Amino acid sequence: MKIDLLSPDSFAAGQPHAQFDWLRANSPVRWHDEPGGAGFWAVTRHADVYAVDRDFQTYSSEPTIMITDPLSEAGSFGPYKMMLMMDPPEHAGFRKLIRSEFTEPAARLRKDRIQQLATQIVDSVIARGECDFVDEVAGEMPSFVIAELMGLPLEDGRELYKLTEIIHTAPEALPPGAGGQAVLKMFEYGSKVMAEKRARPGDDLASRLLACEVDGRRLADMEFLLFFMLLVDAGGDTTRNLLSGGLLALMENPDQYAWLMADLDARLPTAREELLRWTSPVIYMRRTAKHDAELAGQKIRAGDKVVMYFGAANRDPAAFERPDVLDLSRTENPHMSFGNGPHVCLGQHIARIEIDAMLREVLTRMKDFELAAPVEWLASNFISGPKAMPIRFRAA
Numbered sequence: 001m002k003i004d005l006l007s008p009d010s011f012a013a014g015q016p017h018a019q020f021d022w023l024r025a026n027s028p029v030r031w032h033d034e035p036g037g038a039g040f041w042a043v044t045r046h047a048d049v050y051a052v053d054r055d056f057q058t059y060s061s062e063p064t065i066m067i068t069d070p071l072s073e074a075g076s077f078g079p080y081k082m083m084l085m086m087d088p089p090e091h092a093g094f095r096k097l098i099r100s101e102f103t104e105p106a107a108r109l110r111k112d113r114i115q116q117l118a119t120q121i122v123d124s125v126i127a128r129g130e131c132d133f134v135d136e137v138a139g140e141m142p143s144f145v146i147a148e149l150m151g152l153p154l155e156d157g158r159e160l161y162k163l164t165e166i167i168h169t170a171p172e173a174l175p176p177g178a179g180g181q182a183v184l185k186m187f188e189y190g191s192k193v194m195a196e197k198r199a200r201p202g203d204d205l206a207s208r209l210l211a212c213e214v215d216g217r218r219l220a221d222m223e224f225l226l227f228f229m230l231l232v233d234a235g236g237d238t239t240r241n242l243l244s245g246g247l248l249a250l251m252e253n254p255d256q257y258a259w260l261m262a263d264l265d266a267r268l269p270t271a272r273e274e275l276l277r278w279t280s281p282v283i284y285m286r287r288t289a290k291h292d293a294e295l296a297g298q299k300i301r302a303g304d305k306v307v308m309y310f311g312a313a314n315r316d317p318a319a320f321e322r323p324d325v326l327d328l329s330r331t332e333n334p335h336m337s338f339g340n341g342p343h344v345c346l347g348q349h350i351a352r353i354e355i356d357a358m359l360r361e362v363l364t365r366m367k368d369f370e371l372a373a374p375v376e377w378l379a380s381n382f383i384s385g386p387k388a389m390p391i392r393f394r395a396a
């Protein structure tokens with residue numbers, strides 16, 4: 001089996017499940033070459049991904065969590081780091097700053113507003129009977145939600161989300177330097193937000209971040225910008241890809257779609273978790289070994305890159321019954337789509353509310369979905385999902 005987990009071609013039709021199946025069965029911690037880089041270990045079994053994600057003492061999130069990082073193309077950030085790329089205890093100090101905004105009760109307070117946004121999004125396409133589901137429906141929700149969280153105009157959420165998409169695209173599929181430029185544009189926008197929120201603080205996350213303290217001091221400008229970029233990046237195309245990939249899975253599995261529709265409200269929670277497992281929007285997170293270690297019989301050396309493939313873990317027969325079957329009624333579902341350990345997705349409760357609101361709205365108001373053209377997938381080895389998915393539908 002030819003293994004290539006770097007080329008965007010391997011992801012041109014979704015996650016490379018044939019490669020993952022072979023790796024899990026034959027070489028679950030496998031050395032992978034990296035043109036122009038040091039190479040990395042590809043980890044594909046559920047138990048090993050789980051263990052690496054939790055063992056921050058061995059597997060560090062520093063200096064970065066991408067195999068090749070567009071942030072490093074944008075230049076140096078001095079002593080400053082993004083929370084996603086810190087280890088405990090430093091990480092805990094930063095996560096604490098915004099944790100309370102993202103608890104389950106805090107997320108629930110946003111439910112009505114998120115439902116309103118879902119209605120508004122479907123209103124804008126319902127009469128047409130066709131749309132690009134990715135751009136016009138799925139992508140709108142996380143763009144609007146991040147704008148609301150940060151206290152920005154909804155339209156600006158759209159622009160930021162376009163930058164996220166570039167940052168998450170494999171560098172090979174972009175003009176040289178485009179990833180770095182997108183990062184710089186994100187910083188430019190973040191600097192404007194910083195100036196505006198300092199002058200006129202509001203009741204939003206950006207204003208609260210500027211007012212809070214870590215180690216008895218305010219955040220440095222660059223720390224704010226890195227936080228800003230993390231929040232915009234993390235919640236954007238992930239949620240969008242779950243929604244588009246989720247609808248596609250329902251179209252491809254009519255029996256499952258019918259089962260869900262027979263009692264949508266009651267069945268949505270297990271269905272949503274299964275769609276998370278099935279689509280696995282985040283392909284991987286990278287760690288770097290702090291010291292020599294052993295993983296599933298392989299000797300890992302200090303400094304080696306170790307890459308956790310969540311989509312592979314999510315189809316591991318040792319963790320899931322009939323992993324290759326979409327089963328929306330699955331109750332034993334320890335999927336890793338939100339990761340695990342200290343960095344487990346901070347936005348997962350908001351993401352679930354966004355997903356439920358959007359799926360409920362789409363599935364109750366639209367029906368008879370069909371593809372109007374073949375799905376085009378993102379050219380990314382980091383984030384998985386449809387880039388364009390033109391559909392036809394009828395109003396229900």
Ligand code: HEM
Pocket residue numbers: 053083084085095230231234235236238239242280281282285336337338339340341342343344345346347348350351
């Ligand atoms: C379907 C949607 C989403 C998926 C699949 C997803 C997935 C992930 C994954 C895999 C991680 C890394 C976990 C690890 O290293 O173990 C992560 C981290 C994170 N996510 Fe999400 N995410 C989603 C939505 C969101 C949303 C809506 C937000 C915010 C509004 C968000 C904010 C974050 C943040 C801030 C982190 C970094 C946490 C840390 O470093 O402590 N995510 N997410």
